[in-house]
Amino acid sequence: MLKSLVHTLDPRPLGLTRIVVGVAAVIKSLIILPLLLRLTEPLVLNAPVFDWMPSPTPALVWTVVGMWSLGGVLLALGWRVAISGLVVVGCAIFAMCLDLQAYSNHLYLMAWLVLLLVLADAGTGLSIQRAPKEVARWAVQLIPLQISILYIFTGLTKLNPDFLSGQVLAEALRGGLISFPESLRTPAFLSALAVTAVLVEVFLAFALWLPRYRPVAYLLGIGLHLSITLFMSGTGELVVFSLLMFATYPIFAQVRSRQPEVSIAT
Amino acid sequence: MTGWRWNPRIAAVCLALFLVVQLTVPLTRMIGGDEGSQRFGWQMFTTASFFDFEVVTPSGVIQIDADDVVAKPRGDMHLDDLLPPHLCATYPEAIRVTWSEGELEC
Numbered sequence: 001m002l003k004s005l006v007h008t009l010d011p012r013p014l015g016l017t018r019i020v021v022g023v024a025a026v027i028k029s030l031i032i033l034p035l036l037l038r039l040t041e042p043l044v045l046n047a048p049v050f051d052w053m054p055s056p057t058p059a060l061v062w063t064v065v066g067m068w069s070l071g072g073v074l075l076a077l078g079w080r081v082a083i084s085g086l087v088v089v090g091c092a093i094f095a096m097c098l099d100l101q102a103y104s105n106h107l108y109l110m111a112w113l114v115l116l117l118v119l120a121d122a123g124t125g126l127s128i129q130r131a132p133k134e135v136a137r138w139a140v141q142l143i144p145l146q147i148s149i150l151y152i153f154t155g156l157t158k159l160n161p162d163f164l165s166g167q168v169l170a171e172a173l174r175g176g177l178i179s180f181p182e183s184l185r186t187p188a189f190l191s192a193l194a195v196t197a198v199l200v201e202v203f204l205a206f207a208l209w210l211p212r213y214r215p216v217a218y219l220l221g222i223g224l225h226l227s228i229t230l231f232m233s234g235t236g237e238l239v240v241f242s243l244l245m246f247a248t249y250p251i252f253a254q255v256r257s258r259q260p261e262v263s264i265a266t
Numbered sequence: 267m268t269g270w271r272w273n274p275r276i277a278a279v280c281l282a283l284f285l286v287v288q289l290t291v292p293l294t295r296m297i298g299g300d301e302g303s304q305r306f307g308w309q310m311f312t313t314a315s316f317f318d319f320e321v322v323t324p325s326g327v328i329q330i331d332a333d334d335v336v337a338k339p340r341g342d343m344h345l346d347d348l349l350p351p352h353l354c355a356t357y358p359e360a361i362r363v364t365w366s367e368g369e370l371e372c
Contacts, residue, residue, distance in 0.1 A: 002274035002275065002277075002278055003274050005272075005274050005281065006271075006272045006273075006274050006277055035337050043335055043356055044336065044337050045336050045337070045348060045349060045352045047343065099337070101336065101338040101339075101340060103305050103340065103342070105305075108305070119280075136277065138277045138280070138281055139277070139280075142281070145285070149288045153292040153307060154308045154309065157296055157307065157308065157312045158311070160312065160313065163311070163312055163313065168313060232311075
């Protein structure tokens with residue numbers, strides 16, 4: 001049974017994931033730049049995670065964001081993924097430690113995904129640098145596991161009166177690219193929408209693994225993330241979040257496929 | 267056409283460690299956390315947050331706009347603890363800072 005962990009997989013779906021995550025990392029670096037620069041203004045609250053963190057200065061911010069962007073580009077291209085990926089992870093962790101306001105769930109997710117891509121040797125597929133080589137199944141499988149865990153917890157933590165009443169959605173569904181129809185902004189509809197969102201998230205956590213339900217799960221997942229991106233405020237950040245989630249979808253199809261596998265265990 | 271050769275036992279340990287971290291952290295955040303959102307817990311759009319800070323000065327009350335003093339207000343930041351001392355320092359004429367759930371004498 002242990003040997004099945006080191007069976008190998010075609011590296012191309014992982015390579016596709018790496019490309020999309022790299023693009024998302026570059027976009028995120030551009031989105032976080034104004035936020036980090038605001039921290040350098042005297043009137044704005046500074047809340048470093050650790051007292052020993054340096055105070056944000058424009059030079060520090062530009063350096064971190066510059067390294068982050070470059071790392072993201074190189075990660076997408078597949079150039080020395082172990083280095084470019086860790087640069088992105090390092091910059092993301094530094095930003096999150098620099099100030100509590102830099103944290104976001106999609107930044108945390110991005111850091112994890114990039115770390116897992118490095119672990120899975122994601123530079124071997126669809127890369128400018130290296131010839132395709134098979135990748136270890138167990139390491140690749142950590143990525144969809146990460147996504148399922150996220151869906152489960154984000155669904156379960158919404159089981160509270162604030163969210164289920166529709167109150168949270170009433171606030172969140174403002175300022176998006178598309179205005180949420182005012183005629184639908186009723187407590188009953190928003191509450192039904194909230195319950196639906198929870199059910200969809202928990203369903204996705206499991207259904208993405210099951211070939212029978214996967215097509216429905218893909219459609220629901222795409223619908224969920226597109227609607228969040230279009231109707232909620234903070235479009236740029238939600239685009240990053242959606243890209244990160246969509247990036248992992250090809251791997252779900254691969255880890256449970258019945259394609260012939262080759263054991264590299266000796 | 268083969269990549270890095272993992273030892274199956276090391277792979278199993280890595281997988282187990284990953285699951286322990288990935289399940290324990292959000293679970294403790296969900297069960298043991300304070301009210302409101304918790305970071306590292308995959309809590310997204312879970313609760314509504316309000317920003318209602320005011321600075322009381324001898325010449326009147328200043329309603330604080332979040333955009334003026336916070337780079338990004340987050341529900342998981344516990345602004346109640348962080349912002350009042352900052353407002354006292356930022357507004358030298360402030361007598362006290364008030365918000366829906368408390369106040370701080372400057």
